[in-house]
Amino acid sequence: xxxxxxxxxxxVMGMTNKKSLKxxxxxxxxxxYWYKQSAKKPLELMFVYSLEERVENNSVPSRxxxxxxxxxxxxxxxxxxxxEDSALYLCAxxxxxxxxxxxxxxxxxxxx
Amino acid sequence: xxxxxxxxxxxxxxEGENLVxxxxxxxxxxxxxxxxxxxxxxxxxxxxLIQSSQREQTSGRLNASLDKSSGRSTLYIAASQPGDSATYxxxxxxxxxxxxxxxxxxxxxxx
Numbered sequence: 001x002x003x004x005x006x007x008x009x010x011x012v013m014g015m016t017n018k019k020s021l022k023x024x025x026x027x028x029x030x031x032x033y034w035y036k037q038s039a040k041k042p043l044e045l046m047f048v049y050s051l052e053e054r055v056e057n058n059s060v061p062s063r064x065x066x067x068x069x070x071x072x073x074x075x076x077x078x079x080x081x082x083x084e085d086s087a088l089y090l091c092a093x094x095x096x097x098x099x100x101x102x103x104x105x106x107x108x109x110x111x112x
Numbered sequence: 113x114x115x116x117x118x119x120x121x122x123x124x125x126x127e128g129e130n131l132v133x134x135x136x137x138x139x140x141x142x143x144x145x146x147x148x149x150x151x152x153x154x155x156x157x158x159x160x161l162i163q164s165s166q167r168e169q170t171s172g173r174l175n176a177s178l179d180k181s182s183g184r185s186t187l188y189i190a191a192s193q194p195g196d197s198a199t200y201x202x203x204x205x206x207x208x209x210x211x212x213x214x215x216x217x218x219x220x221x222x223x
Contacts, residue, residue, distance in 0.1 A: 004155075042116070042212075042213045042214060043156075043203075045210075088153070090156065099144075099161075100161045101158065101203075101211070102158060103155040103156040105155040106153070106154065108153060
């Protein structure tokens with residue numbers, strides 16, 4: 001595997017379910033990001049981890065819970081989501097916070 | 113507060129034409145600017161990264177320019193092809209390491 005991978009690619013969940021999104025980067029980067037992309041809106045940065053520590057949380061609801069166990073893996077734990085949380089969730093990594101970002105293919109999430 | 117605007121939101125041009133996509137930003141104190149391509153339902157692919165000290169970057173048929181003082185960047189695509197059809201996004205990284213994306217320009221190349 002090369003680059004940034006995300007699983008699953010598609011996820012349908014009910015509002016009472018608990019699920020997790022996984023991201024893995026094979027680039028030796030030290031920063032990882034979660035983004036949300038909704039229709040007709042700019043990409044929204046959700047969380048930033050640098051050296052496995054969370055450095056930014058852009059006022060994301062607590063029903064989204066990130067986890068970064070090491071510099072190569074990033075998770076987004078989901079529980080009691082709302083239909084408006086349906087979106088494409090993108091993971092990215094970079095070497096440092098200001099360098100070129102590399103994105104994964106995304107997880108298309110549908111909350112029913 | 114940094115705002116990034118991309119105009120137009122959508123663009124259709126015949127195959128073979130050269131075209132320019134525009135990106136503007138309100139705060140010139142940026143660290144870098146990056147252009148991405150996104151195919152429908154897919155992740156973003158980095159095209160070009162311009163550091164704040166640079167004026168332009170080139171990769172193949174793509175050329176990106178940066179004018180910090182006017183808060184503008186352009187992405188020039190030469191000899192467009194149907195495979196260039198995608199959404200093109202620009203993003204700026206501020207001096208405080210925050211990254212702000214534009215909404216993108218949806219490009220359609222007509223065969």
